[in-house]
Amino acid sequence: MNDGPDGPREMQVKLDAPLRHLARSACVALLAVQVAGAWAWDEAIDGDLSNSGLAPTSLVFANGANFVAGTIGRPMTGAEVDRDYFTFTVPVGSLFTAINVLAPTAALGGGSFIALQSGPQVTVPFDTPSAAGLLGWTLYSADDIGGNLLPLMAVASFGSSGFEVPLGAGSYAVWIQETATGTASYNFDFTLTAVPEPATALLWAGGLLALAALRRRSA
Numbered sequence: 001m002n003d004g005p006d007g008p009r010e011m012q013v014k015l016d017a018p019l020r021h022l023a024r025s026a027c028v029a030l031l032a033v034q035v036a037g038a039w040a041w042d043e044a045i046d047g048d049l050s051n052s053g054l055a056p057t058s059l060v061f062a063n064g065a066n067f068v069a070g071t072i073g074r075p076m077t078g079a080e081v082d083r084d085y086f087t088f089t090v091p092v093g094s095l096f097t098a099i100n101v102l103a104p105t106a107a108l109g110g111g112s113f114i115a116l117q118s119g120p121q122v123t124v125p126f127d128t129p130s131a132a133g134l135l136g137w138t139l140y141s142a143d144d145i146g147g148n149l150l151p152l153m154a155v156a157s158f159g160s161s162g163f164e165v166p167l168g169a170g171s172y173a174v175w176i177q178e179t180a181t182g183t184a185s186y187n188f189d190f191t192l193t194a195v196p197e198p199a200t201a202l203l204w205a206g207g208l209l210a211l212a213a214l215r216r217r218s219a
């Protein structure tokens with residue numbers, strides 16, 4: 001075998017470089033897909049979400065970003081208010097960490113309303129005089145694009161129980177409604193995150209202990 005210049009070993013190295021680059025690109029692409037998440041519901045494609053809190057549309061969420069987009073409001077010519085209700089389950093081993101507001105979310109007037117209730121239904125009626133029975137709620141507008149609504153909703157207000165972020169495994173129901181006349185669009189990313197596995201947590205703890213030991217030794 002010729003191991004000189006351009007011999008098999010050098011050829012191997014030359015071939016390996018593009019392969020390694022390809023593998024790296026594939027990994028980056030895979031990561032990008034995981035970060036990008038998936039569409040859970042787009043009213044423009046999947047149809048109007050349920051108008052009933054007692055029979056909400058059932059959505060399937062997975063770890064990562066779960067996009068939900070739609071419109072709410074009261075059409076100028078129609079009498080019925082378009083409220084959107086849906087339910088989803090946070091599986092065991094996952095945490096509900098954020099409701100990120102994305103473009104083109106736009107509220108009319110004083111803002112749109114979003115509420116969260118524990119369980120598979122919103123049993124609190126839309127004309128409720130208080131937020132009793134809800135985990136939380138908040139008003140949002142285009143000003144919230146780029147922000148996370150979950151910590152705002154977590155603060156007990158007007159009778160809502162309030163909650164700790166992140167929320168754990170279980171079923172939840174969401175109620176979205178525009179407060180003014182007209183049609184408003186929303187686009188949210190409901191983020192689920194895997195609970196850190198004990199092995200990973202132990203590795204972290206081990207790493208931290210090692211760092212602490214190094215620091216003590218160098219002190």
Ligand SMILES: [Ca+2]
Pocket residue numbers: 043048049070071072082083084
């Ligand atoms: Ca709708």
